[in-house]
Amino acid sequence: MVTSPDLIVFDVNETLSDMAPLGEAFAQEGAPAGLAATWFAGILRDGFAVTAAGGNAAFAEIAQDSLHRLLSAHGVTAPGESVERIMGTLKSLNVHPDVVPGVEALRQVAELVTLTNGATQVAESLLSSAGVREHFSELLSVEDAPAWKPARSSYDYAVTHRGTDPQKMLLIAVHPWDIHGAHQAGLRTAWINRTGARYPVYFARPDLEAADLPALAAQLTSVGG
Numbered sequence: 001m002v003t004s005p006d007l008i009v010f011d012v013n014e015t016l017s018d019m020a021p022l023g024e025a026f027a028q029e030g031a032p033a034g035l036a037a038t039w040f041a042g043i044l045r046d047g048f049a050v051t052a053a054g055g056n057a058a059f060a061e062i063a064q065d066s067l068h069r070l071l072s073a074h075g076v077t078a079p080g081e082s083v084e085r086i087m088g089t090l091k092s093l094n095v096h097p098d099v100v101p102g103v104e105a106l107r108q109v110a111e112l113v114t115l116t117n118g119a120t121q122v123a124e125s126l127l128s129s130a131g132v133r134e135h136f137s138e139l140l141s142v143e144d145a146p147a148w149k150p151a152r153s154s155y156d157y158a159v160t161h162r163g164t165d166p167q168k169m170l171l172i173a174v175h176p177w178d179i180h181g182a183h184q185a186g187l188r189t190a191w192i193n194r195t196g197a198r199y200p201v202y203f204a205r206p207d208l209e210a211a212d213l214p215a216l217a218a219q220l221t222s223v224g225g
Helices: 021-028 035-052 059-073 079-091 099-106 120-130 152-162 176-184 213-224
Strands: 007-010 111-116 136-141 169-173 188-192 208-210
Touching: 021 035, 021 079, 035 059, 059 079, 099 213, 111 120, 111 152, 120 136, 136 152, 152 169, 152 176, 169 176, 169 213, 176 188, 188 213, 208 213
Parallel strands: 007 111, 007 169, 111 136, 169 188, 188 208
Antiparallel strands: none
């Protein structure tokens, strides 16, 4: 059972940001739209690999370099210019439709912060454009932590920085690997399952599951009541 948290920690990429426009951005550069998902999965793979080896590379560095190589391999001419345009799309994404009402509702439940594998500036722009930046007391990034999520040290950084008992912190994410990492670090977890996907059996189960953020807020309001 999950008690009402004191602090809600949001993942940013895909959890808050709607990455659907990336497919069209790839198509406009003459690459398959489906390559966008391959690219993002590759960013995570390589970021996790750097973390496993004891490093902490910037999300943008991995994203740009891997994108250039991926586009070149798929025959895109002038890949450097395409990289700039696609990266521009990545940095100017909008939030999912449920984010604004969900954030507004969750702000009534607990204090809100973010913890992203990306840059703080990207989260700042995303939330400001959506008109919900004021609901977040702080935006945290693993750029200031020892390693990327899901390494335990990333969550420990958030716990120490905020001075909050991890059992009173709730991580919200769409990524099961993030849910698993936060669970291992002692945080409570909530999985947002917008697509009706099946949760991987090899990861720790989330404490809560909801189809969107307003539905999660309703669950937490019920718990708090």
